[in-house]
Amino acid sequence: MKNFFSVADVDNLEGIVQEALSLKAGPFDHEQLGKHKTIGLVFLNPSLRTRLSTQKAAMNLGMQVIVMNMDKDGWALETRDGVIMNGTTVEHIREAAAVMGEYCDILGLRSFPSLKDKEADYTEDLFNKFVKFAGVPVVSLESATRHPLQSLTDLITITEYKQKAKPKVVLAWAPHVKALPQAVPNSFSEWMCKAQEEGLVDFTIAHPEGYELSDEFTQGAALSHNLDEALADADFVYVKNWSSFKDYGQVYPVNENWLLDNEKLKLTNDAKVMHCLPVRRDLELSSEILDGPNSLVIKEASNRVWAAQVVLKRMLEALK
Ligand code: CP
Numbered sequence: 001m002k003n004f005f006s007v008a009d010v011d012n013l014e015g016i017v018q019e020a021l022s023l024k025a026g027p028f029d030h031e032q033l034g035k036h037k038t039i040g041l042v043f044l045n046p047s048l049r050t051r052l053s054t055q056k057a058a059m060n061l062g063m064q065v066i067v068m069n070m071d072k073d074g075w076a077l078e079t080r081d082g083v084i085m086n087g088t089t090v091e092h093i094r095e096a097a098a099v100m101g102e103y104c105d106i107l108g109l110r111s112f113p114s115l116k117d118k119e120a121d122y123t124e125d126l127f128n129k130f131v132k133f134a135g136v137p138v139v140s141l142e143s144a145t146r147h148p149l150q151s152l153t154d155l156i157t158i159t160e161y162k163q164k165a166k167p168k169v170v171l172a173w174a175p176h177v178k179a180l181p182q183a184v185p186n187s188f189s190e191w192m193c194k195a196q197e198e199g200l201v202d203f204t205i206a207h208p209e210g211y212e213l214s215d216e217f218t219q220g221a222a223l224s225h226n227l228d229e230a231l232a233d234a235d236f237v238y239v240k241n242w243s244s245f246k247d248y249g250q251v252y253p254v255n256e257n258w259l260l261d262n263e264k265l266k267l268t269n270d271a272k273v274m275h276c277l278p279v280r281r282d283l284e285l286s287s288e289i290l291d292g293p294n295s296l297v298i299k300e301a302s303n304r305v306w307a308a309q310v311v312l313k314r315m316l317e318a319l320k
Helices: 013-025 049-060 093-103 118-122 125-134 148-161 183-197 227-231 297-302 304-319
Strands: 038-043 064-069 106-110 138-140 168-173 202-206 222-224 236-240 272-274
Touching (some): 013 183, 013 304, 093 106, 106 125, 125 138, 138 304, 148 183, 148 236, 148 297, 148 304, 168 183, 183 202, 183 236, 202 227, 222 227, 272 297
Parallel strands (some): 038 064, 038 106, 106 138, 202 222
């Protein structure tokens, strides 16, 4: 594995999940692999889980870790070519990425979308430029359109907790007060669609009208505008808010109740409930579910380490 950006970088989902679970059983089995190798984790946006789990995964593999909070501690970054930098930007991504590549064997980048410029976001302009100029392998710590380490974690968690060979998995839109990116639901959908192709899950997406995700991420998924109908017989419910893709970054008023609570959970097959976190309690997901027996959110966050570790292991092996 050279770079890790999407599900397309993995050829066998069951294989990578089983390898991640073997790392969970023996976290230090490959602690020599990363000796004298350095990973640089570059954040243009906030993070708790991605930052700490990727650091821990790298340390388990014997790597040295550098973390750069580029948004707070770095120079203001210019990404456009052909502009005279006489405004607020101080350093061009061409130099910044290339210099970081000189210090590190692998780089990780978190870069959220603008939610204003759909074309720049959906062509992954910033992430692709970073990869181009870094000159070393790059792992996505969440880009404008995808969050692959989260999605791999989610597949690992579903595999661990499923009670039938092919569980019904529902991605359920949830309310929020802010316009959020589509990266997590895009990515979850992309991974679940591939898992469905491989016979591992049945996958449904439920959202109010106007919140359709881009078709490129939802091929093969069953789509519903009715949460109660979608929840019928669900084994896993993955709760997440996102803003409109069509009317890019906009938030529409929704009159129906899309907040998952214990009453709605009765419609399911005693479903396990997942969320990538951070979550706004009783806005996005009810406290009674978060604090109840069906919540997997902490176990899911814990599995972030093994998703990161299997990806870094494969990237280190490809460096040789
Ligand atoms: N789920 C997730 O990526 O969490 P952070 O934004 O805290 O890293």
